[in-house]
Every structure is written in C-alpha cells, then in structure tokens.
Amino acid sequence: MTTDQDLTHPIESGSIxxxxxxxxxxxxGSLIIADPDEGKRIAELDRAHVFHSWSAQAQIAPLPIAGxxxxxxxxxxxxRYLDFSSQLVFTNIGHQHPKVVGAIQAQAAKLCxxxxxxxNDVRSEAARLxxxxxxxNLNHVFFTNGGADGIENAIRMAxxxxxxxxxVSLYRSxxxxxxAAIVATGDPRRWPNDIGVAGHVHAFGxxxxxxxFSAETEEQECDRALAHLRQVIELEGPGxxxxxxxxxxxxxxxxxxxxxxxxAGVRAICDDYGIVYIADEVMAxxxxxxxxxxFNHWDVAPDLIVFAKGVxxxxxxxxxxxxxxxxxxxxxxxxxxxxxxxxxxxxxxxxAVATLETMAEERIVEHALELGATTIGPGLRALQxxxxxxxxxxxxGVFWALDLVSDRTSRAMLVPxxxxxxxxxxxxxxxAECRKRGLIPFTNYNRFHVVPPCTTSAAEIEEGLAILDxxxxxxxxxxxx
Ligand SMILES: Cc1ncc(COP(=O)(O)O)c(C=O)c1O
Numbered sequence: 001m002t003t004d005q006d007l008t009h010p011i012e013s014g015s016i017x018x019x020x021x022x023x024x025x026x027x028x029g030s031l032i033i034a035d036p037d038e039g040k041r042i043a044e045l046d047r048a049h050v051f052h053s054w055s056a057q058a059q060i061a062p063l064p065i066a067g068x069x070x071x072x073x074x075x076x077x078x079x080r081y082l083d084f085s086s087q088l089v090f091t092n093i094g095h096q097h098p099k100v101v102g103a104i105q106a107q108a109a110k111l112c113x114x115x116x117x118x119x120n121d122v123r124s125e126a127a128r129l130x131x132x133x134x135x136x137n138l139n140h141v142f143f144t145n146g147g148a149d150g151i152e153n154a155i156r157m158a159x160x161x162x163x164x165x166x167x168v169s170l171y172r173s174x175x176x177x178x179x180a181a182i183v184a185t186g187d188p189r190r191w192p193n194d195i196g197v198a199g200h201v202h203a204f205g206x207x208x209x210x211x212x213f214s215a216e217t218e219e220q221e222c223d224r225a226l227a228h229l230r231q232v233i234e235l236e237g238p239g240x241x242x243x244x245x246x247x248x249x250x251x252x253x254x255x256x257x258x259x260x261x262x263x264a265g266v267r268a269i270c271d272d273y274g275i276v277y278i279a280d281e282v283m284a285x286x287x288x289x290x291x292x293x294x295f296n297h298w299d300v301a302p303d304l305i306v307f308a309k310g311v312x313x314x315x316x317x318x319x320x321x322x323x324x325x326x327x328x329x330x331x332x333x334x335x336x337x338x339x340x341x342x343x344x345x346x347x348x349x350x351x352a353v354a355t356l357e358t359m360a361e362e363r364i365v366e367h368a369l370e371l372g373a374t375t376i377g378p379g380l381r382a383l384q385x386x387x388x389x390x391x392x393x394x395x396x397g398v399f400w401a402l403d404l405v406s407d408r409t410s411r412a413m414l415v416p417x418x419x420x421x422x423x424x425x426x427x428x429x430x431x432a433e434c435r436k437r438g439l440i441p442f443t444n445y446n447r448f449h450v451v452p453p454c455t456t457s458a459a460e461i462e463e464g465l466a467i468l469d470x471x472x473x474x475x476x477x478x479x480x481x
Contacts, residue, residue, distance in 0.1 A: 167180070257396055312352040400451070
C-alpha cells in the first residue's frame with residue numbers, strides 16, 4: 001500500500017523538480033497552473049488539522065494535489081505524475097471522466113440526497129446494473145458507504161442466515177477497517193485491532209511462489225490449499241462456521257491469482273457444509289482484472305458479493321453487498337438488523353450508473369484485459385530479465401505485482417513482512433525514485449504493485465515502465481544473491 005508517508009511534499013523534501021505540462025495534451029484540457037504558494041498553504045493546513053489514515057501523524061508530509069485527468073495527477077508545483085496506483089486502487093475509469101462528472105453534476109442539480117427508506121431512480125438503476133453483472137441468482141443490492149461496511153454487513157447477513165458465528169478468511173488478505181472487517185483481515189493492520197473479538201479464524205490460501213504446502217505446481221498448491229481449508233473447517237466445527245470470506249484475487253496482500261479450481265473448490269466446501277461463500281470484490285471488481293468481477297475468470301457463483309471502489313471509481317463513496325435469492329428470502333419477512341444513513345446515496349449511485357454504462361460503452365473492461373496481456377505482463381517480465389530483485393511477476397488485467405527479493409534462490413523478501421523505518425529502506429527508496437521521476441507507485445512490504453486505471457493507454461504503460469526500470473536500477477544494489 002502506498003501510504004501517506006510516501007507522498008512527501010516537494011517543497012519540504014526539495015527532491016522533486018518542476019516540470020511544465022502541455023495542458024492541451026490532456027484529454028479534458030484542464031489547465032495545469034503551478035501555484036507553489038497555494039501548495040505550501042494547503043500542506044501547512046493539512047499538518048495543522050488533518051488526521052490521516054494508517055499513519056504516525058508527526059512523520060508524514062502529504063503532497064497536495066491540484067488536479068487530475070485520466071491516468072495523471074499533478075501538484076501545485078505544476079509537476080505531473082502518472083498514477084500507477086489508481087490512488088488506492090479505485091479510479092478504474094481514470095480521473096475526471098467527463099461522463100461521470102456530468103452525471104454527478106446533473107444529479108446534484110436534480111436531487112442531492114434522499115433517505116434510504118424512499119425509492120430513488122438512480123439507486124434502483126445502479127442496483128439493476130450491478131445485479132445484471134452478477135450471477136443469475138444474485139438479484140438484490142444492499143448499498144453501503146464503502147468496502148469495510150459492505151464486509152461488515154455481508155458477515156452479519158451470513159451469521160443471521162446460517163445461525164452460526166464463525167468466519168474463515170485468509171492470513172494474506174485485507175477486508176477493511178470496521179470491527180468485523182478488520183478482524184477478518186489477515187494483514188498486520190489486524191494485529192492491534194483484534195482484541196476480544198471471537199468468531200474469526202484464519203487459514204492459508206494458495207501462493208505457489210511462497211508455498212506453505214511445499215507445492216511445486218499450481219495443481220499441487222490448489223489441492224493442498226483446499227485440503228487445508230477443509231481441515232480448518234472440520235477442526236473448527238462445520239456447524240459453527242457461517243462464512244468463508246475471500247478476495248477472489250487477493251489485492252493489497254499480494255495480487256495472488258488463485259490457481260484454476262481453487263474458487264470452485266471453495267464453493268464445493270461451502271456447499272458441503274452449508275457455509276455462505278462471501279466474495280470480496282472491493283479491489284478486484286469492476287474491470288480491474290479484465291472482468292466485471294474477478295471470480296468471472298472461473299465458473300463460480302458466490303452467495304454474497306461485496307463491492308466498492310471501481311463501481312463508481314470512488315468519485316463519490318459507495319459500496320455494497322449483492323445478495324443471493326436464498327439469503328434475500330431469509331430477510332423477506334424478517335427484519336435485517338442493519339442500515340446506514342447514506343445507503344444508496346443518489347450522488348454516489350448516479351456516479352455508479354454513469355461509470356457502469358460508460359465502462360460498457362467504451363469497452364473498458366475488455367481494454368483492461370488486453371492491456372494486461374499485451375503490455376503490462378510482457379513489460380514487467382522484460383524488467384524481470386534485467387533486474388534480479390524481481391523474483392516473481394504475477395497478475396491479470398491492470399492488477400499486477402512484482403515480488404521483490406534479495407536472493408532469487410532463497411526467495412528472501414527484499415524487506416521483511418510488516419517492515420517499517422530502516423528495515424523498509426529499499427522499498428522507500430524505490431518509491432521515492434519513482435515519484436522523483438513522475439510516477440505514483442503502490443508498494444506493500446516487499447512488493448511493487450502495478451495497478452493503473454483500466455483506461456490507461458499502452459503508451460502510458462510504457463512511459464511508467466520506463467520510469468520503473470530506472471528506479472529499479474537504483475535499488476538493484478540491494479540484491480545480494
Ligand atoms: C479487498 C478489500 N476489501 C475491503 C476493503 C475496504 O474498503 P474501504 O476502504 O472502502 O472500506 C478494501 C480496501 O482497500 C479492500 O482492498
């Protein structure tokens with residue numbers, strides 16, 4: 001994850017040179033005007049009053065952003081950056097898509113807000129468009145404000161539907177920052193947050209490059225990961241397990257594409273024991289992997305699908321749960337004890353309708369798949385040939401990771417799991433070298449993720465990979481193998 005610590009203000013760091021931009025080359029024609037004094041003022045106000053996520057507050061210097069268009073953002077120095085992070089992997093349709101901006105403006109003029117208890121045209125239409133993309137037996141959408149509260153409510157539905165309490169999820173996962181979601185999370189953000197919460201169990205998923213099952217092939221990894229999961233369920237007591245919660249392709253925790261057969265095997269385990277299968281599609285959904293949902297790469301249908309981010313590219317906060325007909329029936333004549341003031345907010349839903357329609361019209365999902373196959377994948381593999389620190393390249397669509405190592409034989413991670421400070425120096429340097437050259441990176445421990453908007457062009461990918469090549473050259477010195 002790119003944290004705010006990484007976005008050091010250029011004025012303070014003095015490390016970023018100013019670049020003037022030809023504004024006409026940007027699709028929207030937005031003008032990039034350097035205004036360093038305004039940038040400095042915003043940075044000072046930020047430090048005086050804004051409390052940031054996941055950060056030691058006194059150690060950060062967030063870079064003020066003046067504007068954005070397509071795959072680029074720019075600061076108040078007039079310096080433009082290619083956004084290889086899609087911010088926090090959510091601007092799937094790119095920044096400031098005119099059709100989405102227009103839809104939000106039109107909705108604001110018509111009806112900014114209405115409580116969830118009323119019917120609303122864009123809410124109904126957004127639900128229809130989301131349900132239309134889900135498997136046949138998932139027809140209703142419970143809207144939330146983002147991904148974590150989607151996970152929270154999906155878990156609640158599963159528990160009430162089954163009358164059981166446990167949730168099984170993976171160590172290598174991230175599910176959000178609310179009570180149940182952060183405890184279901186595997187990554188270190190769970191560690192300070194899972195005090196006194198019962199009913200969450202973690203298991204190992206497939207990850208052949210660092211197999212805990214001593215597997216040597218994808219097939220072995222798949223079979224052994226499924227056998228392990230089944231055993232975890234049996235030892236926990238199948239009658240106590242409400243849900244298996246999985247990112248269809250693990251995102252922040254590694255861009256781990258499951259082997260063929262894994263998700264189908266999970267579906268079978270759920271069916272055998274009457275467990276609800278919850279697919280977390282918050283990061284992987286809506287085009288990111290070159291499909292509407294990442295599980296569409298395989299022939300499986302979950303019982304609940306949690307989404308957020310790409311559904312409207314985060315232009316207005318929105319998430320939700322797509323509910324199977326069977327679980328819907330549980331709450332047909334029984335109150336669902338959950339709700340949110342802004343559930344199905346009209347501005348967010350108008351943005352979702354415009355996003356989903358535009359993605360279909362402009363064939364953006366297909367573009368993402370092709371970009372991965374023809375440009376990102378081959379480009380990253382070419383970098384792997386030049387830079388020994390790249391242990392593995394993996395991904396699909398616009399969802400890629402470089403697993404960086406200090407030794408290819410032992411596969412020793414370039415920095416340790418949960419590294420920070422001095423231990424994280426090689427990755428901090430890689431991030432800084434990218435930003436210096438005008439590329440916004442997404443890094444997590446020893447990994448560099450390549451997760452640009454789905455709308456990014458092949459030429460822009462080449463531009464970003466050239467910068468990454470230079471930045472990797474700087475950190476090649478950390479390779480000791
Ligand atoms: C897979 C996954 N699930 C859930 C979440 C939580 O979403 P939000 O930050 O919108 O609450 C995230 C956020 O990155 C995510 O990547």
